[in-house]
Amino acid sequence: MARRGIAVLLGATLAAAGLTTVASPAAALPPPPGYAIRGVDVSYFQGPALDWAALARGGTRFAYIRVSEQDGRPLSNNNPDPFFATNWAGARANGVYAGAYHRARPGLSSGKQQADVLLDLAPYASDGRSLPPMLDIEWPRADWGLGDCYNMTPAQLVSWIQEFVTEIAVRTGRQAMIYTNTNWWNPCTASSTRFAANPLFLANYSQNPPPLPAGWPAFAVWQHAAGSAIPGSAWSSPDLDAFKGDDAALARLAAGPPTSLLATVNNRYVTAANAGAAPLIANRTAIGAWEQFDQIDAGGGFVALRARVNGRYVTAEHAGAAALIANRTAVGPWEKFAVVTNADGTISLRANANNKFVTAERAGAAALIANRTEIGAWEKFRAVRPPPLVTLLANANGRYVNAAGALIATGAQVGPGEQFDEVDAGGGLVAFRSRLTGRYVTADKAGTAPLVANRTTVGAWEKFAVVTNADGTIGLRATVNNRFVTAEKAGAAPLIANRTAIGAWEKFFRLVT
Numbered sequence: 001m002a003r004r005g006i007a008v009l010l011g012a013t014l015a016a017a018g019l020t021t022v023a024s025p026a027a028a029l030p031p032p033p034g035y036a037i038r039g040v041d042v043s044y045f046q047g048p049a050l051d052w053a054a055l056a057r058g059g060t061r062f063a064y065i066r067v068s069e070q071d072g073r074p075l076s077n078n079n080p081d082p083f084f085a086t087n088w089a090g091a092r093a094n095g096v097y098a099g100a101y102h103r104a105r106p107g108l109s110s111g112k113q114q115a116d117v118l119l120d121l122a123p124y125a126s127d128g129r130s131l132p133p134m135l136d137i138e139w140p141r142a143d144w145g146l147g148d149c150y151n152m153t154p155a156q157l158v159s160w161i162q163e164f165v166t167e168i169a170v171r172t173g174r175q176a177m178i179y180t181n182t183n184w185w186n187p188c189t190a191s192s193t194r195f196a197a198n199p200l201f202l203a204n205y206s207q208n209p210p211p212l213p214a215g216w217p218a219f220a221v222w223q224h225a226a227g228s229a230i231p232g233s234a235w236s237s238p239d240l241d242a243f244k245g246d247d248a249a250l251a252r253l254a255a256g257p258p259t260s261l262l263a264t265v266n267n268r269y270v271t272a273a274n275a276g277a278a279p280l281i282a283n284r285t286a287i288g289a290w291e292q293f294d295q296i297d298a299g300g301g302f303v304a305l306r307a308r309v310n311g312r313y314v315t316a317e318h319a320g321a322a323a324l325i326a327n328r329t330a331v332g333p334w335e336k337f338a339v340v341t342n343a344d345g346t347i348s349l350r351a352n353a354n355n356k357f358v359t360a361e362r363a364g365a366a367a368l369i370a371n372r373t374e375i376g377a378w379e380k381f382r383a384v385r386p387p388p389l390v391t392l393l394a395n396a397n398g399r400y401v402n403a404a405g406a407l408i409a410t411g412a413q414v415g416p417g418e419q420f421d422e423v424d425a426g427g428g429l430v431a432f433r434s435r436l437t438g439r440y441v442t443a444d445k446a447g448t449a450p451l452v453a454n455r456t457t458v459g460a461w462e463k464f465a466v467v468t469n470a471d472g473t474i475g476l477r478a479t480v481n482n483r484f485v486t487a488e489k490a491g492a493a494p495l496i497a498n499r500t501a502i503g504a505w506e507k508f509f510r511l512v513t
Contacts (some may be wrong), residue, residue, distance in 0.1 A: 111163025
């Protein structure tokens with residue numbers, strides 16, 4: 001990736017650390033203090049012989065692997081990385097979370113086209129082991145003969161990046177990771193704050209927490225050391241990365257959006273009761289933290305279910321003789337389930353531990369247990385995706401909509417006040433539930449007063465239609481008066497639904513986290 005700045009000298013043998021098969025007097029720096037989860041990013045520059053088994057033994061938990069690079073050649077325009085397939089297979093075979101990345105060249109082709117190059121060469125799989133696809137956007141390579149910002153204006157670059165990440169979201173359902181450097185991003189995008197929903201991979205070669213680019217409240221991954229040339233070889237060592245978070249957070253990043261299970265027998269959601277300390281039971285009327293699970297590909301046609309609340313895997317305890325409970329740190333035979341799709345669109349789960357179906361015992365009044373030999377009403381579930389968590393960035397002033405009082409676009413970064421669950425309100429309409437207040441946003445007084453998040457249920461005043469504009473922004477039309485929501489006075493006043501058409505103040509960027 002980035003090659004500007006002073007190369008970091010690494011100290012002991014790279015071969016011993018599994019970074020290359022070529023002996024070298026250098027070794028990998030430890031991760032910066034406080035960042036225990038290690039990773040690497042690799043490309044053609046590391047050659048064909050990385051020892052992924054040794055990398056994994058040495059503590060590498062994740063990797064980003066280059067797929068392609070827009071290089072400007074007339075007949076290519078994607079320069080597929082010749083070692084991608086080998087590196088991907090090596091990482092996956094050794095239990096390393098892996099993500100694919102594309103080195104961008106804006107201006108050569110559109111952001112959408114280059115996102116398609118990445119996904120066509122490396123299709124994304126929602127398997128619980130794949131990190132979101134990544135855009136590498138930074139200084140041009142010296143031999144491209146371009147200015148620092150690709151001879152483009154900030155507005156042009158921001159539009160190009162938006163095209164890229166939008167295409168990734170459309171094709172994968174994931175927000176693309178963005179790799180960049182603060183010293184490139186701020187001048188070249190005019191300190192754009194539009195991409196806070198995209199996890200940040202920040203390049204900064206130091207052992208101290210780096211300054212953040214505009215718009216991001218935190219980074220997800222920190223490239224803290226660049227690879228260095230291996231004496232007597234054409235290759236270099238991998239770049240060294242650190243993850244901001246623990247193993248459970250890394251697993252969530254790889255898993256993508258969670259799934260909830262709705263028991264059809266009583267129309268209740270399955271919960272990992274007592275934050276996973278008690279057995280699973282279908283007794284919840286709404287989706288909260290205890291009702292969310294990651295579905296992980298366990299191989300051989302099986303899946304594993306990992307509870308979001310504690311990061312533990314669901315097991316058919318005592319080989320299915322006891323109730324299901326989320327208390328395992330690894331996937332073994334008792335933690336594997338086959339998903340059976342029924343004719344009515346519901347699903348059933350067959351435990352690998354005993355080949356029996358999971359039931360919502362006593363019509364949901366008792367804990368889930370895998371003890372049924374056939375599928376009946378108690379053994380049917382619906383897989384439900386929790387409502388997306390969104391933030392709204394006002395086009396009027398580049399600020400996030402905050403729900404601390406009347407909704408207003410004053411947020412400089414994303415926190416609970418700027419986060420909303422976008423809830424399906426039926427009929428193609430949505431409602432927004434504030435993560436700060438736990439209440440629904442209403443077009444108060446039938447739209448004659450500012451929007452405020454203070455309602456406990458969804459009625460006519462709490463429903464909105466989302467209108468997608470040609471430039472990728474959205475407008476929100478309140479159904480109570482059929483007027484569009486505006487960031488009044490260019491964002492200086494609270495949001496209110498009183499406009500008959502969409503102009504600059506009525507446009508928002510919908511960012512899904």
